[in-house]
Amino acid sequence: MSQLAQQLASGRFVVTAEIAPPKGTNLVSALAGARKLQGVTAVNVTDNQGANMRLSSLALAAQLQQSGTETILQLTCRDRNRMALQSDLLGAAAFGIENLLLLSGDHSKFGDHPDARPVFDLDSVQMLDMANGLMAGFDMAGKRLDGVPRFFPGAAVNPAAEPFELMFQKVTKKVASGARFFQTQSVFERGSLERFMAAMAPLRAPVIAGVLLIRSAKMARFLNANIPGVKVPQPLIERLECAGDPMAEGLAIARETVGWARELCQGVHLMTLGHEDHIPEILA
Amino acid sequence: MIISELKPLEELQQALSSCDKLFLVGCAACATACKAGGEEEVFKLQEWLATQDKEVTGSVVIDEACHIMRAARDLRHHRNAVQDADALVVLACGSGIQSISSNVEKRVVGGLNSMFLGNVRRFGYYEEMCSLCGECILNETAGICPVTTCPKGLLNGPCGGMTDGCCEVDAEIECAWRLIYERLQAQRRQGVFARRVPPKNWSRRRQPGRYRLTNGGR
Ligand code: SF4
Numbered sequence: 375m376s377q378l379a380q381q382l383a384s385g386r387f388v389v390t391a392e393i394a395p396p397k398g399t400n401l402v403s404a405l406a407g408a409r410k411l412q413g414v415t416a417v418n419v420t421d422n423q424g425a426n427m428r429l430s431s432l433a434l435a436a437q438l439q440q441s442g443t444e445t446i447l448q449l450t451c452r453d454r455n456r457m458a459l460q461s462d463l464l465g466a467a468a469f470g471i472e473n474l475l476l477l478s479g480d481h482s483k484f485g486d487h488p489d490a491r492p493v494f495d496l497d498s499v500q501m502l503d504m505a506n507g508l509m510a511g512f513d514m515a516g517k518r519l520d521g522v523p524r525f526f527p528g529a530a531v532n533p534a535a536e537p538f539e540l541m542f543q544k545v546t547k548k549v550a551s552g553a554r555f556f557q558t559q560s561v562f563e564r565g566s567l568e569r570f571m572a573a574m575a576p577l578r579a580p581v582i583a584g585v586l587l588i589r590s591a592k593m594a595r596f597l598n599a600n601i602p603g604v605k606v607p608q609p610l611i612e613r614l615e616c617a618g619d620p621m622a623e624g625l626a627i628a629r630e631t632v633g634w635a636r637e638l639c640q641g642v643h644l645m646t647l648g649h650e651d652h653i654p655e656i657l658a
Numbered sequence: 659m660i661i662s663e664l665k666p667l668e669e670l671q672q673a674l675s676s677c678d679k680l681f682l683v684g685c686a687a688c689a690t691a692c693k694a695g696g697e698e699e700v701f702k703l704q705e706w707l708a709t710q711d712k713e714v715t716g717s718v719v720i721d722e723a724c725h726i727m728r729a730a731r732d733l734r735h736h737r738n739a740v741q742d743a744d745a746l747v748v749l750a751c752g753s754g755i756q757s758i759s760s761n762v763e764k765r766v767v768g769g770l771n772s773m774f775l776g777n778v779r780r781f782g783y784y785e786e787m788c789s790l791c792g793e794c795i796l797n798e799t800a801g802i803c804p805v806t807t808c809p810k811g812l813l814n815g816p817c818g819g820m821t822d823g824c825c826e827v828d829a830e831i832e833c834a835w836r837l838i839y840e841r842l843q844a845q846r847r848q849g850v851f852a853r854r855v856p857p858k859n860w861s862r863r864r865q866p867g868r869y870r871l872t873n874g875g876r
Pocket residue numbers: 787788789790791792793794795796803804805806
C-alpha cells in the first residue's frame with residue numbers, strides 16, 4: 375500500500391506537490407527538485423502538461439520511485455489509445471508505481487504540437503474502469519494478466535466548475551469507476567470549495583485541494599487566458615496588483631487556501647512552479 | 659453535406675506546372691452547395707487558368723461526383739475533350755476526386771480540400787455535428803453529438819476545462835456536455851447520465867468503410 379493510500383486511510387492530512395519532466399533527457403534539475411520536496415507525501419509527475427511534449431512521465435516517475443520518492447503518475451487520454459494506456463500502466467506497476475492520477479488531458483491545441491492528432495480513445499471515467507480491471511487481473515479485452523498490478527487510482531476535479539450538478543455527476547461516475555482520491559484544480563474561493571466538499575461527503579472519497587502559488591497579477595492574467603479550467607477571481611488579481619511585494623502576497627494567498635483545506639479537505643496539492651523552496655512557508 | 663474549400667492557388671499552380679491542357683470537373687451536389695465546385699466555381703477556375711496560360715479543353719459538372727458509374731457516364735459524354743487534356747482538374751470532395759481518378763487513366767488534380775460532413779447553420783456557415791462514428795449515441799444525448807461537438811469526444815460528461823459552461827478549446831462555443839445536460843433536463847430525462855458509457859467500439863469505424871445493402875436493407 376502506498377504511503378499516500380495509508381495516510382489518507384488513517385485520516386492524516388497529506389501534502390502532495392508536482393514535478394514536470396524536462397524537455398530533453400537531462401534529469402538533473404527534475405531529480406534535484408524532487409529532493410527539495412522531502413516532507414511531502416507524494417509527488418505528481420505531470421504528463422505532457424499543457425499539451426507540451428516532454429520526457430515521458432512514466433520514465434521520470436520510475437526514476438523517482440526507485441530513488442525513494444513516492445510518486446503519483448499522471449496519465450492523460452490525449453496522447454495514447456487504450457492499448458498504450460494499458461501497457462504504460464502495467465509498466466508503471468513493474469516500477470513499483472501505485473498512485474495514479476488519471477486525466478482526460480488538455481487539448482493538443484494548447485501546447486507546442488498543435489498539429490498533433492488528439493487521441494481521446496478513452497475518457498477519464500473509462501480509464502479508471504480500465505485501471506480497476508487491470509487490478510482485478512484482466513485487460514480491456516478480458517484477457518487474464520500474468521502478474522496483477524496494484525494501484526491507488528485517483529482522479530481530477532474542478533470544484534468551482536459551473537454548472538455544478540453537471541460537473542458533479544462526473545465525480546460520482548469517477549467514484550463508481552474506482553477513483554480512490556481526488557486532486558482538485560487550483561482553488562481560489564472558500565465558498566465553492568465548501569459547496570463541493572458538502573456534496574462529496576456521501577461519496578467518502580478523500581479530496582486533496584489544489585493550491586497554486588501565484589507570484590503576480592500578470593501571472594494570474596496569463597493563467598486565466600491560457601490554462602484550461604483555471605480562473606483566478608478578480609479580487610485576488612487586485613490583491614496581487616496592490617501589494618508592495620506581490621510574491622509575499624501570493625504566498626499569503628496560498629497559505630490562506632491551505633488553511634481552508636485543513637478545515638475542509640484531506641490534503642493539499644501544492645503547485646509552486648519552480649518555487650519549491652517556499653513550500654515550508656506555505657504550509658506554516 | 660460534405661464541406662470543401664478551394665486549395666490555395668499556389669498549391670494548384672505547383673500541381674499543374676507540367677500540364678498545359680486541362681479538362682475541368684465540378685460536382686452539382688455538395689461542392690455546388692458550399693460554393694466550392696459548382697458551375698460558377700468551375701467558370702472562375704477556367705478564368706484563372708487562362709491567366710496562367712493554360713488551355714481548357716472542356717468542362718462538366720457531374721450530378722454527384724461520388725457516384726462512380728454516373729461520373730464514368732458523364733466523362734464518356736466528353737470523351738474527346740478529356741482525351742485532349744493533359745490532366746483533369748476536379749472541384750469535388752476527396753470522394754468525388756477519386757470517382758474521377760478511378761474512371762480515367764490520366765492524371766487527376768484535386769482542386770479542393772475536403773473538411774467535414776457539415777450542417778448549414780445559415781448561408782455560407784457550416785458546422786460539423788456528426789463524424790460518422792458508426793455507433794450513434796444521439797438517442798441518449800438529447801440529439802446532441804458528444805463524439806463530434808466535444809473536441810475531445812468525451813462520453814461521460816465534461817472535462818475539467820469547461821469554464822462557465824463554455825468549451826476549453828473555444829470559449830466562443832458552449833460545452834457540448836452542458837448543452838446535452840440542459841436539453842435532457844428540459845425534457846425531464848436522465849438519458850446518457852443514467853449510465854457509465856463504456857469505451858467506444860471504433861471497429862465500427864474501421865477504414866476503409868464498406869457497406870452493402872442486402873435484400874434492399876434490413
Ligand atoms: S454519435 Fe455522433 S458521430 Fe456518431 S453517428 Fe451519432 S451523430 Fe454521428
